[in-house]
Amino acid sequence: MLSQFFNKSSSVMIGIDIGSHAIKAVLLNETDSGYRLEALAIEPMPKGAMSERSIQDIEAIGNIINKLKRKLPKTVQFAAVAVSGQTVITKVIFMDVTLSDAELESQIEIEADSLIPYPLDEVSLDFEKLATNEADPSKMNVLLSAARTESVEARVGALETAGLIAKVVDVESYALSRAMDVYYQQLPSDAFNKCVAVVDIGAVLMLVSVVLGGETIYTRDQVFGGDQYTNSIVAYYNKSFDEAEIGKTTGDLPPNYTFEVLAPFQTSLLQQVRRAVQMFLTTSGKDQIDYIVLTGGTAMIDGLDRLLIEELGIHTIVAEPFENMDVSPKVDRNVLKRHRTQFAIATGLALRSFSSCHI
16 A cells, blocks of 8 residues: 655755754745745764664654754644655656556556665555656656665654654655755856755765756765764874764864875865766766755765866855745754754755645
8 A cells, every 4th residue: 555655745844954963853844925934953872772764762862852942932732854864765657647546546656666776565655647758649657666664763762752743754865955945046047057066974874866857867875074074183183983973073283184184085075976977968868967055964065066177167155045045043053153064954845735746
C-alpha cells in the first residue's frame, strides 16, 4: 500500500533538519511582500544519536527537538522532516498518460517491486505526477520516492517525543531544491531557466540537487563533508574534535594551517564538486551547469565560492536563505549570522507549508 510520503498540507509547519552534527529548525510565514522568518534555532546532536544518516536513539533526538521547540512559537504543532542516505530512492519512471490515479497507483506498486532493492512491506512509497514526457507524449513522467519505513518512523517518533506532529516526511535533496525559491533573488535574472546546482556540504554528506525551471532534474549524495576538514585539524594540531570545530569557525588555528589543512581540503572539495558536475552532465545530456549555490556549514569556509569560480568557470554563490526576507525581531541575530548557511534544508522543509507538491 502506498503511504502519503509527500503528504499534502496547507498548515504552517516548522521545518526540522535532523543532521549528523546538529538539528536545525526554521519557521516561515507568507506575507504580501514575500516570506517572513518567524523563528529559527539550532542545537548540537548528541554523540551516537545518528550514524550515517540513520537515527540510533529516537528518545535522545526527541529531547533535542524539544529544546528547539522551546525557542519557537508554542502555537505551532506541525513539522516537516526529511530522510536521506542509502535507504532513500528517488526515480523518474514513465507511465501511460491515460491511467487514472487509482490505476496509476496499482501500476506503480508493480513497477516498484522491480525497482526497489527492499521488500515492499519494509518500504514507504509515494509518487508525484510531473509532466508529459517530451520524447513520448503518450507517457507521463512520474517521480517515485521510497524510503525504509523504519527510517521514516524514527523521525516521526522523534517529533512525537517532542510533542510535534509530522505532517510531511520529505526527501532531503528535494527540500534542498525547494529552497531555491529564496535563492533565485541572489542569482542573475536568467537563473530560473538555467541549470542551477545546489551543493549542500554537511558534516558527512554532500548533497547535490540540480534545478531547472523550478523542477529538480537530478540528485546525488556523496560521502564527503566537513568532518574530513575537522579530522585533519585534529590530526595536525593534537586538538579534540570539539576544539577543532570551534577553531574552524573562529579561525583560532596555527598560522601554517592554511597550507597544511585548508588548502588540501579545498582541493578535495573541488574534486568532489567537479565529479558531481561531470556525473550530472554525463547522465542528463545537458551541456553545462550554469550556476552553483553552496549551502551547509562547510560553505562558510572563506573563499570556496571564489575557488569554484576560478577552477570550474561556473558562477558560484554562498547561499543566504534569509537575505531578502523580513525577519522577526524575536529571531536571534547572532545565531542567524553564525549558522545561516546551515539552514538550507530546514528552510526548504518550512516552505512545504506553502506548497502542495514535492518541489
